[in-house]
Amino acid sequence: MSTDPTDLRPDSLRSIFDRGAEGASEALSRWLGRPVRLLVSAIDHSDLSVAGDLIGPADDLVAACAMGLSGRLDGMLLLVFEDRSGLAIADFLLARPIGSTDQWGELERSAAMETANIVGCAYLNALADAIPGGQRDGLVPTPPEFRHEFAGSLLEFALMGQATEQDEVLLVRTEFVAGPELPSLRWTLLFVPGPSTATTLRALRAESP
Amino acid sequence: MPNASDREIRTDPGTEWISVAIGRWAIASAPTPLRTLLGSCVGVAFHDREGRLGALTHVVLPSSRGIEVDHPGKYADTAIPAVLAEIERRAGPRVRSRLTAKLAGGARMFQVATDPSGTLDIGRRNQEAIEAILSELRIPVLARDLGGNAGRRLTLDTVSGIVAIKIPGGAEYCL
Numbered sequence: 001m002s003t004d005p006t007d008l009r010p011d012s013l014r015s016i017f018d019r020g021a022e023g024a025s026e027a028l029s030r031w032l033g034r035p036v037r038l039l040v041s042a043i044d045h046s047d048l049s050v051a052g053d054l055i056g057p058a059d060d061l062v063a064a065c066a067m068g069l070s071g072r073l074d075g076m077l078l079l080v081f082e083d084r085s086g087l088a089i090a091d092f093l094l095a096r097p098i099g100s101t102d103q104w105g106e107l108e109r110s111a112a113m114e115t116a117n118i119v120g121c122a123y124l125n126a127l128a129d130a131i132p133g134g135q136r137d138g139l140v141p142t143p144p145e146f147r148h149e150f151a152g153s154l155l156e157f158a159l160m161g162q163a164t165e166q167d168e169v170l171l172v173r174t175e176f177v178a179g180p181e182l183p184s185l186r187w188t189l190l191f192v193p194g195p196s197t198a199t200t201l202r203a204l205r206a207e208s209p
Numbered sequence: 210m211p212n213a214s215d216r217e218i219r220t221d222p223g224t225e226w227i228s229v230a231i232g233r234w235a236i237a238s239a240p241t242p243l244r245t246l247l248g249s250c251v252g253v254a255f256h257d258r259e260g261r262l263g264a265l266t267h268v269v270l271p272s273s274r275g276i277e278v279d280h281p282g283k284y285a286d287t288a289i290p291a292v293l294a295e296i297e298r299r300a301g302p303r304v305r306s307r308l309t310a311k312l313a314g315g316a317r318m319f320q321v322a323t324d325p326s327g328t329l330d331i332g333r334r335n336q337e338a339i340e341a342i343l344s345e346l347r348i349p350v351l352a353r354d355l356g357g358n359a360g361r362r363l364t365l366d367t368v369s370g371i372v373a374i375k376i377p378g379g380a381e382y383c384l
Contacts, residue, residue, distance in 0.1 A: 033233060048269070049230035049280070058228075058246050059362060062375055066319045075298050076319075145319050148377050153360025156231055157248035157318045160331055163232070163269050 013201065014040065016130040017191070021174050023126025024119045024189065031118045033090070038189065041175045045202070051155050051169050052095055054189050055080055058152025063104060065116030066158070068142040069124070074194030076158050077141065079116040080151070082186035086112060091184070109146045116144040119189060126201055157194040165195045187201065219372065226364065234266040234285035234292045238297065247314035251335040251355070252363045254311045255275050255292065255348075256370035260263040260300045263367030264292050268329065271338030285338040293346070309370045310343055313354040313363050332356065352384035
């Protein structure tokens with residue numbers, strides 16, 4: 001069986017990322033001990049000049065955990081937390097009253113990175129399984145790295161690989177939905193393809209019915 | 210805030226500031242400030258104190274490689290000539306001798322990113338290209354705030370030429 005991502009059929013593009021979201025939903029629900037759903041909200045194809053606002057106002061401060069990708073898909077996976085929501089989950093994981101933390105200290109960053117690691121690896125494993133000829137060892141993530149950043153700066157950096165080849169950029173946004181027993185999950189999981197994967201996905205998207 | 214397009218000039222003093230998008234540039238008369246957010250891109254802030262005029266470019270890549278481009282603001286070798294031509298059109302040909310520049314940006318925000326195409330080193334390459342072009346044009350670079358691993362919010366005060374830099378978690382400082 002072929003292992004070339006260009007063998008993906010157009011109508012399977014969205015469903016592949018849905019599979020990634022499903023895999024991540026299961027892993028995150030186990031990690032938090034509560035049901036959580038991840039839903040692919042958009043496959044954005046935008047002009048570079050407006051990309052800084054894709055996850056909200058560009059000068060908003062957000063927390064983000066980044067994982068680099070190599071292998072069959074190049075690019076970056078970013079788990080982005082609106083500040084209060086990210087800190088609330090850190091409180092939840094650390095068994096503290098929700099809202100008791102207002103700074104990203106070492107413990108909170110560690111909780112965020114562990115969450116990103118669990119979500120990211122499950123997402124990528126599900127993606128690898130959904131791609132024809134999928135091989136898990138063909139998608140290699142790096143350990144997550146934490147930053148507290150301007151949303152616009154974060155996206156600008158993540159999209160730099162695509163910007164070297166195109167004026168338009170592509171990324172896949174996944175949102176989180178949790179039950180009432182969890183704090184509001186104002187998080188976004190961003191799959192930011194590198195140049196070669198973006199070219200493949202862009203071509204597939206153009207062929208979509 | 211309004212975004213600036215490649216050739217757009219906004220000088221409405223009632224505007225709080227003009228936001229310069231990725232790969233674009235803008236010019237403003239005092240007192241309207243210009244602002245942009247930078248990661249690995251480099252912002253070039255031009256100022257003409259006498260003419261009370263400022264310009265800001267958000268350079269993404271060092272070179273257009275000689276290819277005709279839709280958005281000259283994206284590349285150092287097309288953005289700087291384009292913005293200078295617009296400044297001269299607005300302030301006259303003698304403005305060039307009065308212009309000064311300040312540079313900021315060029316961060317490498319994450320170490321995790323894989324880099325098959327060398328894009329993580331783009332900040333340094335942008336800086337080198339910009340400095341070479343400005344040197345050739347004899348525009349002095351008065352200050353630099355480049356590199357590191359944090360994004361920057363750059364605000365150019367078109368009255369004084371002061372560039373204010375804000376890094377997440379840090380106090381604002383001036384160049």
